[in-house]
Amino acid sequence: MAHDPASLSDAGRDLLLGSACVGCARPGRVLCGSCAVSLPRRGRVSWPSPTPTGLALPFAAGAYDGLLKALVNAHKEHGVLALAAPLGRVLGDVVHDLLGALDAGREAGTVLLVPVPSRGAVVRRRGHDPLLRVTRAAAVRLRRTGVDATVRRLLVPAGRVLDQTALDAGQRAANLSGSMRARRPCAADRRGRVLVVDDVLTTGSTAREAQRALEAAGVTVCGVATVAATRRRGPDGTRGSLPFSEPGH
Numbered sequence: 001m002a003h004d005p006a007s008l009s010d011a012g013r014d015l016l017l018g019s020a021c022v023g024c025a026r027p028g029r030v031l032c033g034s035c036a037v038s039l040p041r042r043g044r045v046s047w048p049s050p051t052p053t054g055l056a057l058p059f060a061a062g063a064y065d066g067l068l069k070a071l072v073n074a075h076k077e078h079g080v081l082a083l084a085a086p087l088g089r090v091l092g093d094v095v096h097d098l099l100g101a102l103d104a105g106r107e108a109g110t111v112l113l114v115p116v117p118s119r120g121a122v123v124r125r126r127g128h129d130p131l132l133r134v135t136r137a138a139a140v141r142l143r144r145t146g147v148d149a150t151v152r153r154l155l156v157p158a159g160r161v162l163d164q165t166a167l168d169a170g171q172r173a174a175n176l177s178g179s180m181r182a183r184r185p186c187a188a189d190r191r192g193r194v195l196v197v198d199d200v201l202t203t204g205s206t207a208r209e210a211q212r213a214l215e216a217a218g219v220t221v222c223g224v225a226t227v228a229a230t231r232r233r234g235p236d237g238t239r240g241s242l243p244f245s246e247p248g249h
């Protein structure tokens, strides 16, 4: 394709890239009806392996594969903004189930969704902040189901990080250490239940760094909600089992 997506307006990108379903390539809407109904409606425990020490309870809707992966990438990298709503529904349902696991009979209160921050250069290259957009859609979904959810951008990037792609879990953790800081929380931030949100949980290092930065500012993190979680990799890099598992390892 000769067009540079970054040079196109939002509507133009949707028009250009939205001529077929991102899930099944059927001509028409960016997400066809049958792919939309096949999206996961539940969140599940998704501990990465190995789990970063002290990581708050992580929930995801499914493996970072197939339709979920196609949705996340088309929205994030290709600016198919119409996918923010279905991704937000998925993330909202993950948060809903995570809250159920956390609360178990406790009184519901305000839920603060804190997105992992995107670096300014990355936002400029993409032309939008995909995670913030999906998090806002998730908050809308939650409020419609009676959950008092609000998006709080408490985290900002700090320091330098290298591209994570080629790094293993230990290297990612070292690379990310100190890479975020929290804005000064207000009193309401301390009273609400704070969840870190991200699109994909890989090693858990990013979520753990977000949690560290918030805790350093006096904010307690109750859990981590992501759209998808990568499958575990075998020692030779082969595809491993699903990440979903019970806590305790």
Ligand SMILES: [Zn+2]
Binding pocket: 021, 022, 023, 024, 025, 026, 031, 032, 033, 034, 035, 036
């Ligand atoms: Zn489809």
